[in-house]
Amino acid sequence: MPKFTVRENKSTRQGFGEMLVELGHENPDVVVLGGDVTGSVKTDLFAKEFPDRFISVGVAEQDMICTAVGLAVAGKIPFASAYGEFATGRPFDQIRQSIAYSKVPVKICASHCGITVGPDGATHQSLEDIATMTTLPHMTVATPCDYLETRKMIRATLTWDHPIYIRFFRDNTPVFTDEKTPMIFGKANTLIEGKDVTVIACGLQVWEAVLAEEELARAGISVRLVNMHTIKPIDRDAIVKAAKETGAIVTAEDHQRHGGLGGAVAEVLAETVPTPMEFVAVNDTFGESGGGAELMKKYGIAKDDIVGAVKKVLKRKK
Amino acid sequence: MKPDNPANSDIPNIDELSEMARQIRRDLMKMLLISGSGHSGGPLGLSDVFTSLYFHILNIDPKNPKMPERDYFFLSAGHLCPVWYATLARRGYFPLGELSTLRKINGRLQGHPAPEYTHGVPGIEVASGALGQGLSIAVGCAIGLRLDKKPNRVFCLMGDGELDEGQIWEAAMTAGHHKVDKLIGIVDRNHCQIDNRTDKVMELEPLPEKWEAFGWHVLECDGNNIGQFISTVEQATALRGKPTVIIAKTFMGKGVSFMEDNYKWHGVPPNEEQAKQALSELPPTKFGDFIEFEWEKTPVEAEVK
Numbered sequence: 044m045p046k047f048t049v050r051e052n053k054s055t056r057q058g059f060g061e062m063l064v065e066l067g068h069e070n071p072d073v074v075v076l077g078g079d080v081t082g083s084v085k086t087d088l089f090a091k092e093f094p095d096r097f098i099s100v101g102v103a104e105q106d107m108i109c110t111a112v113g114l115a116v117a118g119k120i121p122f123a124s125a126y127g128e129f130a131t132g133r134p135f136d137q138i139r140q141s142i143a144y145s146k147v148p149v150k151i152c153a154s155h156c157g158i159t160v161g162p163d164g165a166t167h168q169s170l171e172d173i174a175t176m177t178t179l180p181h182m183t184v185a186t187p188c189d190y191l192e193t194r195k196m197i198r199a200t201l202t203w204d205h206p207i208y209i210r211f212f213r214d215n216t217p218v219f220t221d222e223k224t225p226m227i228f229g230k231a232n233t234l235i236e237g238k239d240v241t242v243i244a245c246g247l248q249v250w251e252a253v254l255a256e257e258e259l260a261r262a263g264i265s266v267r268l269v270n271m272h273t274i275k276p277i278d279r280d281a282i283v284k285a286a287k288e289t290g291a292i293v294t295a296e297d298h299q300r301h302g303g304l305g306g307a308v309a310e311v312l313a314e315t316v317p318t319p320m321e322f323v324a325v326n327d328t329f330g331e332s333g334g335g336a337e338l339m340k341k342y343g344i345a346k347d348d349i350v351g352a353v354k355k356v357l358k359r360k361k
Numbered sequence: 362m363k364p365d366n367p368a369n370s371d372i373p374n375i376d377e378l379s380e381m382a383r384q385i386r387r388d389l390m391k392m393l394l395i396s397g398s399g400h401s402g403g404p405l406g407l408s409d410v411f412t413s414l415y416f417h418i419l420n421i422d423p424k425n426p427k428m429p430e431r432d433y434f435f436l437s438a439g440h441l442c443p444v445w446y447a448t449l450a451r452r453g454y455f456p457l458g459e460l461s462t463l464r465k466i467n468g469r470l471q472g473h474p475a476p477e478y479t480h481g482v483p484g485i486e487v488a489s490g491a492l493g494q495g496l497s498i499a500v501g502c503a504i505g506l507r508l509d510k511k512p513n514r515v516f517c518l519m520g521d522g523e524l525d526e527g528q529i530w531e532a533a534m535t536a537g538h539h540k541v542d543k544l545i546g547i548v549d550r551n552h553c554q555i556d557n558r559t560d561k562v563m564e565l566e567p568l569p570e571k572w573e574a575f576g577w578h579v580l581e582c583d584g585n586n587i588g589q590f591i592s593t594v595e596q597a598t599a600l601r602g603k604p605t606v607i608i609a610k611t612f613m614g615k616g617v618s619f620m621e622d623n624y625k626w627h628g629v630p631p632n633e634e635q636a637k638q639a640l641s642e643l644p645p646t647k648f649g650d651f652i653e654f655e656w657e658k659t660p661v662e663a664e665v666k
Contacts (some may be wrong), residue, residue, distance in 0.1 A: 074508070098504060098539070106497045106531035113501020116433070116486050119508065121501070136491050137528075141498060145476055145487040 046235055047219040047253055055211035058193030060085025063122060066201060067093045072143045073201075076100055076116055076123045078107045080260035083213075084124045084154040104129045107340070108137040111149045120201065121149050127156035127169025127210055131176055142206045143179040149207075150200045151176075153176035156186070156210040157297030158325060158342055159247060159335035168330040174302025176208040177275040183207040183228060184275040188249035190218045192272060195226035202330040203228055210246065212297075214335045217250050239268035240353050240360070241285035241292050245271050245304050248295035248344060266353065274304050286318040291360040292342065293321045293352045297344055300324035319359035321352035373417050378587045382412040382449065384646040386616045388447040388460055390639045391652055393630035396463040399472065402613035402626035403520065404444035406551050406585070410609060411448040413590045414516065423453035426483040432513055433502050435486060437529075438520035438549070439473035439496020442630070446470050446482070450651070454484040457651040493526025495519065496546060500536045503544040503604075514598060518547045522554025525563045530575065536604040537576020545597045546577070546606040549584065551613040553624035572606045584609025616643055 053311045066073050067089055077099045081087040090097035098114070100107045104125050111121035124130065128332050130153035131138065142149050156169045176184045183205050187193040193211055200207055207228075224232060235256055236248070244252040256266040267289050269281055286292060292312065294305035305322035325342050339345040385408045393399050415421070419432045436445055444461060450457045455469070459482075473490025475481035481488075486502075489495055499517035506513050519529065527642030536544060550568070552559050559565055569579045578600045580645060582593040597605040613627070614620025617639040631639055637656070650657075 074505070094464065098501075100531070100535050101538075103528075103531040103535070105494075105528045106500075106535055109494045109497030109528070109532070110501035110535060112487060113498040113503070115501075116498065117505025117509075119505040137494055137497075140488050140491045141494050144479060146478055147487060153430045153485070231376040 046256075049217040049219050051218050052215040053190040053218050054213060054215045054283070055187050055190055055193040056085045056213060058187070058190040059152055059154065059197055059211055060088040060227045062194045062197040063089040064092050067096065067200065070120065070201065072118065072120045074098060074119045074121050076101060076107050076111050076121060078104055078129070080125060084126070086124050105134040105137050108134040108151070109141050110142045112145065112147045115147045115149050122152055123149060124152045124154065124327045126160070126167060127153040127172045128167060131169065131172040131208065135175055139179055142179045142224040146181050147206065148204050151208045152197070153208070153210050155213045157212060157246065158330040158344070159297060160213050161338055162332050164332040165329040170299045170325050170330065171194065171302070172208070172210055173274055173296070173298045173304065177307065181206055182275065183273065185228060185273045186210045186246040187272060188246060189216060189220055189271055191220050191222065192224070192226055196272065199226055199228060210353055212247055216247055219250060219253065226261070226272065228273045229276045229278055230273070231281040232270040232272065233267065234270050235266065235268040237265040238289055239265040239291070240357055241267040241269055241289045242295060242349060242353065243269045243271050243282065243285065243292060243304065243308055244295040245274060246297050248297060248349070251339070251344070251346045252295055252349050254346040255353065258346070258350055259353055262354065264357070271304060271308070276305055277307050277311060279311050283315045286312055286316040291319050291356045293323060293349060294355055295323035295344065295349050297339070298324055300326055319356050321356040323348050323352050328340070367475045367503050373588065373591050375384055375588050378412050378416055380571055381416055381648060382408045383616070383643055384648040385412060385444065385447045385451060386449070387640060387643050387645070387650060389443055390617070390631060390636050390643070391650065391654075392447065392460050392463045394442055394633060394636040395461050395631060395652070396465070398464055398579035399630050400628050401630055402553065402620055402623070403438070403441045403551065405617060405620060406611040406613045406615045407441060407444050407549055408430045408616070409585050409587050410518070410547065410549070410590060410611070411444050413594070417591055418594050419516070423484070426454065427510045430513060433486065433499070433515045435495045435499045435502070436474060436489055436517070437517055438492060438523045439489030441518070441520065441549070442474040447476060449482060449484045451648070452497055455482050460651050492520070492523045493528040496529050496534070499534050499544060499546070500541055503541045504539060506543070507541070513543070515544050516547065517544070518549065520554070521550045521552065521559050521565060522562065524548065524565055532585045533572065533575040533577065538659045540576070540602055541604050542601050543606040546604065547593065548606060548608045549599065551611045552629060553613040553622070555624070555627045557624055568608060576590050576603055578603050578605040579608065580605060581608045581610065583612035585615050620640055643656065
């Protein structure tokens with residue numbers, strides 16, 4: 044029997060755009076910055092509802108980041124949004140100095156992250172953003188696994204008084220979490236209990252891991268599935284507990300293997316409970332054009348890759 | 362407030378302000394000598410601008426740096442911070458004695474400025490140092506204040522060499538597009554940057570026309586003339602419908618003969634001999650120095666000690 048019911052397919056970016064409108068109604072200090080891709084990142088919904096609190100800066104991400112900082116200094120709650128690469132790579136220096144070092148609680152919300160952005164090709168596939176953003180002191184980094192979790196996460200940013208980076212995705216993907224599942228930054232959600240191995244996943248790989256667990260369960264392997272929606276600050280307790288109780292870990296993410304979720308988990312394990320581990324991630328390469336699902340398969344971050352990694356790590360388990 | 366504080370009057374007391382500016386120049390020479398690193402030229406050139414801002418123009422309260430009604434000031438060219446520190450200390454934001462901790466470990470006077478809640482001192486809103494970011498921040502701040510229908514002014518001081526940064530022009534375009542008034546940009550037009558004269562590194566002219574083309578009011582003045590600078594800011598404050606930029610013509614190293622108008626003084630401190638020479642050209646003021654070096658003490662005083 045399936046452990047999750049897929050109610051519909053809907054995009055994480057849609058969850059972001061809709062929640063901004065809700066928050067806009069609730070809090071007059073919420074402002075949104077637009078960098079000309081508002082239809083894609085869904086901030087057009089907010090712009091339509093609150094034209095005065097929507098600030099267009101043109102295709103100028105460096106300016107957008109710092110304009111958001113100024114709005115925050117003036118007491119506003121700014122959301123700055125663009126595609127992942129252009130929200131983090133282009134204005135890295137601005138984020139480092141004016142947001143992170145200055146400790147200004149701007150919310151950087153990026154859509155079109157990961158290889159699944161697909162046909163646009165490697166220039167638009169943000170596969171380094173977890174690495175660059177987690178390396179910054181004071182920065183929180185989180186990524187939702189579906190539409191519903193995106194909504195909760197965006198709402199939670201209102202009371203999160205730190206600089207934060209949230210990465211989400213373009214494609215319509217299964218909505219499989221429910222309203223009751225909590226979303227607390229820094230507190231991982233164990234979606235499935237298991238005793239042989241733990242898969243720690245984030246973003247769209249959480250659903251891939253759900254599919255992998257079903258297949259592995261049929262093969263008699265008991266998989267624990269942890270949704271590590273916050274990569275920084277990472278939930279050390281959940282990682283240590285999983286390592287102690289299951290003795291083998293697989294991480295899964297739509298990001299380069301260097302500096303991503305896998306590295307963050309490995310850092311915790313290395314200094315607590317050294318544990319056999321496998322990494323499901325893009326393997327130090329740029330992507331290419333193609334469909335999101337095709338690319339996940341070709342670049343080794345889909346369900347079958349998680350299944351393979353689980354089998355591999357179990358051979359190494361003492 | 363002390364009766365001789367030039368910030369006490371609505372009408373600028375140019376003599377008092379000039380004396381304070383000279384004192385800040387003395388402070389700079391001493392700070393930089395103690396520090397052994399830091400920028401001399403730009404800060405000396407801006408002493409008149411900073412004195413005018415903090416002792417006459419800005420609506421601020423050093424005892425309540427986050428006062429909601431405050432005028433916001435952003436220093437985009439963070440390397441100019443020695444003059445900001447000296448001015449903030451003279452205005453009462455933090456103890457004068459702290460000026461001897463510039464660039465020292467465990468101090469708050471970072472080589473480039475940081476806000477109080479990271480490493481820095483009160484009166485600094487955000488960090489700067491990587492160039493080109495301050496104007497965008499000032500634009501965002503002015504838009505935020507306008508959304509709340511607040512009357513606060515927002516100032517942003519940029520170096521002229523800094524205008525090479527593309528982000529400045531992104532911000533200029535954003536401010537022009539949104540017709541952000543109550544925003545006053547100040548360009549320190551000293552024609553010098555670290556490598557050479559600005560026209561050798563990257564031609565900026567026609568500079569006023571560039572700002573005008575981006576939708577700004579443009580005013581020009583002598584940034585080493587306190588009276589002229591203050592009246593230009595008053596003029597800028599009255600302008601509406603667009604942001605305003607003041608191109609303040611200054612001399613790098615102003616007040617110290619061998620540093621004046623010489624780009625080689627952009628990023629270096631004086632050695633002891635040079636500091637002695639500089640201080641001899643900047644007579645002591647009634648405000649008093651924050652530190653007295655051994656070699657400054659008169660023989661009589663030395664004997665008493």
